[in-house]
Amino acid sequence: MDAQSPAPVPPPGCPAHNSGGQVPLHGPEFAADPQAYYEYLRHYGPTAPVELAPGVEATLVTDYAAALQLLQDSGAFRKDARRWRAFNEGKVAPDSPVVPLLAYRPNCMFSDGAEHLRLRQAVTDSMARVDSRRLSQRTEQVSNYLIDQFSTRGSADLLGDYAKQLPLFVFNELFGCPADIGDRVLFGISGMFDGVNAEKAAEVLFQAVGELVALKRSKPGEDVASWLMQHEARLTDEEMVHQLALLLAAGTEPLRNLIGNTLHRLLSHDAYAHRGGLIDEAIDDTLWENPPMSNFAPHYPAADMEFAGQKLQAGELVLVSFAAANTGPALAAARQAGSNRAHLAWSAGPHACPSKEPARQITVTAVENLLNQLPDVELAVPEDSLAWRPGPFNRALVALPARFTPVKPVRRPSRSDDRTEAPAREEQSGAARASERGGLWSQFLTWLAR
Ligand code: HEM
Numbered sequence: 001m002d003a004q005s006p007a008p009v010p011p012p013g014c015p016a017h018n019s020g021g022q023v024p025l026h027g028p029e030f031a032a033d034p035q036a037y038y039e040y041l042r043h044y045g046p047t048a049p050v051e052l053a054p055g056v057e058a059t060l061v062t063d064y065a066a067a068l069q070l071l072q073d074s075g076a077f078r079k080d081a082r083r084w085r086a087f088n089e090g091k092v093a094p095d096s097p098v099v100p101l102l103a104y105r106p107n108c109m110f111s112d113g114a115e116h117l118r119l120r121q122a123v124t125d126s127m128a129r130v131d132s133r134r135l136s137q138r139t140e141q142v143s144n145y146l147i148d149q150f151s152t153r154g155s156a157d158l159l160g161d162y163a164k165q166l167p168l169f170v171f172n173e174l175f176g177c178p179a180d181i182g183d184r185v186l187f188g189i190s191g192m193f194d195g196v197n198a199e200k201a202a203e204v205l206f207q208a209v210g211e212l213v214a215l216k217r218s219k220p221g222e223d224v225a226s227w228l229m230q231h232e233a234r235l236t237d238e239e240m241v242h243q244l245a246l247l248l249a250a251g252t253e254p255l256r257n258l259i260g261n262t263l264h265r266l267l268s269h270d271a272y273a274h275r276g277g278l279i280d281e282a283i284d285d286t287l288w289e290n291p292p293m294s295n296f297a298p299h300y301p302a303a304d305m306e307f308a309g310q311k312l313q314a315g316e317l318v319l320v321s322f323a324a325a326n327t328g329p330a331l332a333a334a335r336q337a338g339s340n341r342a343h344l345a346w347s348a349g350p351h352a353c354p355s356k357e358p359a360r361q362i363t364v365t366a367v368e369n370l371l372n373q374l375p376d377v378e379l380a381v382p383e384d385s386l387a388w389r390p391g392p393f394n395r396a397l398v399a400l401p402a403r404f405t406p407v408k409p410v411r412r413p414s415r416s417d418d419r420t421e422a423p424a425r426e427e428q429s430g431a432a433r434a435s436e437r438g439g440l441w442s443q444f445l446t447w448l449a450r
Contacts, residue, residue, distance in 0.1 A: 025037065047061050047307070047308055060320075064344070070320060071344075071351070079300075080111060107242040108243065122243065123228070135365075139166070139365040146165055147407075152406050163400070171251060171252060181212050182439075205245065209241050217229065255362060258363050266367070280364070292396070293393060297351065300315050302314060320347070331343070376404055376405055378404070
């Protein structure tokens, strides 16, 4: 901390009051007003001591320039979580709620150097084969299906009934999941993120993804899972399972929150109501001011070092606050002046999100279709009564209650392009006919086959 600056004042209700220790980012106070916390954390300088969960300490980079320096220096800052000293020394409880997102897995997010390049190339090349027209059509079908489930009611929770479900369904489509496997993928990934029986949910997810890999080995289709498998990186079955699970986890949770936070912005800020191109603008403003992944990019110094005026030890956990960096004074001024300096909502450097185009396209389609189908949709509760999920990493609404004039469920999927689909499509319809009472994915496939 700068010796000249006044003593920082913790935000109201912050348990860091009088503690002088790590600032906790896991309580309801942080969820209620993260910007007050970022303002407070900036008083420490470019980095600040934080607590991610009880007993899990980290250094958080809040300054834009320091964040870029860290994200681009992959020699000094490593991603392999097996370097995490506190975890290796048993100082972090294995059942801590942050461990599932921080502990090592053999995927591109946790690898460095040549291994990272190899795995990431396989992921980016396979995602790049997704046809953008088909992605929009699939997203619109899923969107129509989900809207059909609540359109006659005149009210819905746009988070739980829509934004949360849509990415999961779209990923099942992208991966070419047949009914039975798709149901378990949906169950597993939702359970993991909701923290409901998370261990069992993870087991179900990995089992289902393992079965998907076996299925695609014997019967490849025109889908991301098959393209990943056919890639020249020649992924093993274990690597396949972990890259697919990463795509699901890294894709669905932030995507749900980008859709949710954009809808929240559109429904709560009158400023968007009468302007053309409003959806793109609302997405950009959300990425700047309320990024779905607010604090992440866990890194570990390769050696003891000095960074941004702070001593760091090898293997210490260092994260980047994308939200604080985006809204800090330096970047806010640059943004106002019309500078094209990018926000950090997708991170930066070699581990930046490789899927921002498809993520944006899914978000635009999901939001646009909802506003087209329910043109008078509005918030059903005062904006200041909305609650945000606690947790240090994601900026995520608990619910987004809305109301609208009821609409008859008249929409059917467009069938025009279904004939060109992967072989999995026939299996899907067959499985869907056989499992009318199956899980969520089976029900969608049944609806699609009607
Ligand atoms: C189609 C949906 C998405 C997919 C498939 C996807 C996939 C991925 C993957 C595989 C990585 C790891 C890259 C690496 O380590 O080399 C990643 C990183 C990241 N993604 Fe995405 N993503 C999606 C949507 C989003 C959204 C909506 C956001 C929020 C705006 C987001 C923000 C990020 C960030 C901040 C990182 C860096 C995390 C870190 O460094 O630890 N992603 N994404």
